[in-house]
Amino acid sequence: MSKYLNEKFRSLVEYVPGEQPKDGEYLKLNTNESPYPPGPRTRAALRDPDLGKRLRLYSDPDSGELCRKLAETYGASRNVSAAAAPAGASAAGTKTAAGGLAPENVYVGNGSDEILNFIFMEFCEGGVLFPEISYGFYEVFADLYGVDFVKVPLKEDFSIDPADYADCGRTIVIANPNAPTGRVLSLAEIEAILKTNRENLVVIDEAYIDFGGDSAVALTGDYDNLLVVRTYSKSRSMAGARLGFAMGAKAIIDDLVKIKYATNPYNVNSLTAAAGLAALEEPGYYRENCRQIQETRNWTTEALTDLGFRVVPSTTNFIFVTTDRIGGSELYQGLKQRKILIRHFDIPAIRQYNRITIGTRRQMEYLVETIDRMLGEEQL
Numbered sequence: 001m002s003k004y005l006n007e008k009f010r011s012l013v014e015y016v017p018g019e020q021p022k023d024g025e026y027l028k029l030n031t032n033e034s035p036y037p038p039g040p041r042t043r044a045a046l047r048d049p050d051l052g053k054r055l056r057l058y059s060d061p062d063s064g065e066l067c068r069k070l071a072e073t074y075g076a077s078r079n080v081s082a083a084a085a086p087a088g089a090s091a092a093g094t095k096t097a098a099g100g101l102a103p104e105n106v107y108v109g110n111g112s113d114e115i116l117n118f119i120f121m122e123f124c125e126g127g128v129l130f131p132e133i134s135y136g137f138y139e140v141f142a143d144l145y146g147v148d149f150v151k152v153p154l155k156e157d158f159s160i161d162p163a164d165y166a167d168c169g170r171t172i173v174i175a176n177p178n179a180p181t182g183r184v185l186s187l188a189e190i191e192a193i194l195k196t197n198r199e200n201l202v203v204i205d206e207a208y209i210d211f212g213g214d215s216a217v218a219l220t221g222d223y224d225n226l227l228v229v230r231t232y233s234k235s236r237s238m239a240g241a242r243l244g245f246a247m248g249a250k251a252i253i254d255d256l257v258k259i260k261y262a263t264n265p266y267n268v269n270s271l272t273a274a275a276g277l278a279a280l281e282e283p284g285y286y287r288e289n290c291r292q293i294q295e296t297r298n299w300t301t302e303a304l305t306d307l308g309f310r311v312v313p314s315t316t317n318f319i320f321v322t323t324d325r326i327g328g329s330e331l332y333q334g335l336k337q338r339k340i341l342i343r344h345f346d347i348p349a350i351r352q353y354n355r356i357t358i359g360t361r362r363q364m365e366y367l368v369e370t371i372d373r374m375l376g377e378e379q380l
Contacts, residue, residue, distance in 0.1 A: 008146070015140045018343055027363055030341040032179075032208075032318050034237040034293075035359040038275065039285035042238075045278035046271055054270060061265040063108040066273050069280050070108070070245055074217050075101035105220070105247055107256040108276075110267045112207060112231040112244030113137060118259045119173070119227070120145050123201050127170040131160055133350060135175050135205065154181070158312055158320070162189040166196040175205040177213055180345065180355040182314030184213040194223045201252070203227045210235035210290050211297075212315025217247055224249040234317055235290050236279050241272045293317050297358045303368045307375065318357045320350075325375050328352040334374050340367060 018031035109115040120141035130138045132151035142149040152164045158181040165172055177184040194202050202225055204216045216228050227248035233239035260267055297319060301311045304321055312320040322328060328351055332344035343355040
């Protein structure tokens with residue numbers, strides 16, 4: 001590090017992203033990207049010649065059209081997952097009885113990570129509570145802003161106990177479904193947390209909700225202390241576009257907007273906004289992708305179980321696995337040598353586990369075949 005770096009950042013331990021090989025030779029099952037491309041309408045939006053001409057202009061700082069469409073989509077669908085949400089279900093700019101969403105209830109950001117960054121910057125002065133095993137950026141953001149944080153242990157089966165979050169007196173951040181475990185809380189369990197924390201903000205990070213479980217968006221009309229964070233990176237195949245959004249009470253959304261205008265007003269570029277809008281117009285395409293991933297997830301779970309793996313029940317586009325037949329690090333390293341990447345976390349509580357992204361059926365068949373050969377070689 002340079003001698004110019006502020007002292008408070010010198011001991012900061014930054015987030016480590018999953019490996020992104022540049023040679024293109026690996027089967028990437030390590031960063032929970034979709035194995036399917038964006039939909040045809042989404043791709044076509046990026047080829048619009050008028051859009052290319054407008055790139056000389058700044059993007060809309062309010063992302064107004066996208067916010068209107070998101071409010072329309074999620075307000076109409078309520079607890080239906082976004083990938084299955086019907087388009088054009090309500091008039092833009094009006095609140096709906098189903099979801100209670102208007103454009104002012106929606107914030108659009110440069111990926112959900114930007115939104116989470118703002119949350120830790122703005123809303124955690126009194127401390128924050130999040131699961132001990134969860135998305136690694138939570139602790140990084142807390143350290144970055146000098147926020148007092150408490151990590152709550154998971155239950156033995158890696159599930160979250162809502163009772164651990166009752167009356168905590170802090171901001172609460174929960175990934176639901178959780179990562180890297182894949183376990184999910186029900187709406188009733190989330191509501192129990194909300195009811196006992198009326199004076200605290202409760203953030204539900206729903207990066208993976210489209211692959212199983214019910215979205216807490218259904219509760220935003222009843223709880224003004226709830227903020228739901230979503231992303232286009234997983235179920236909508238746009239990890240490289242960097243687009244996320246949050247839904248909640250207008251006052252909370254206004255707070256996010258305030259910090260955006262104090263840092264980067266043009267946080268969502270025109271190309272990303274156009275792709276994000278088009279993706280909302282073809283829900284059937286993304287719904288089918290989610291269905292295929294769920295089906296392949298079930299097949300992979302059964303296949304690895306037959307090989308002697310324990311697979312944590314998952315409602316995501318990944319599975320969390322371990323086996324007594326080979327160590328967690330050894331499995332990761334062995335597959336990497338064979339040009340397959342999975343995610344290993346060198347954390348004592350989960351050191352024997354690996355997180356495996358669900359690819360296409362053929363990719364997962366190849367993974368299982370490779371693991372089966374590896375285990376056979378280990379026994380020789």
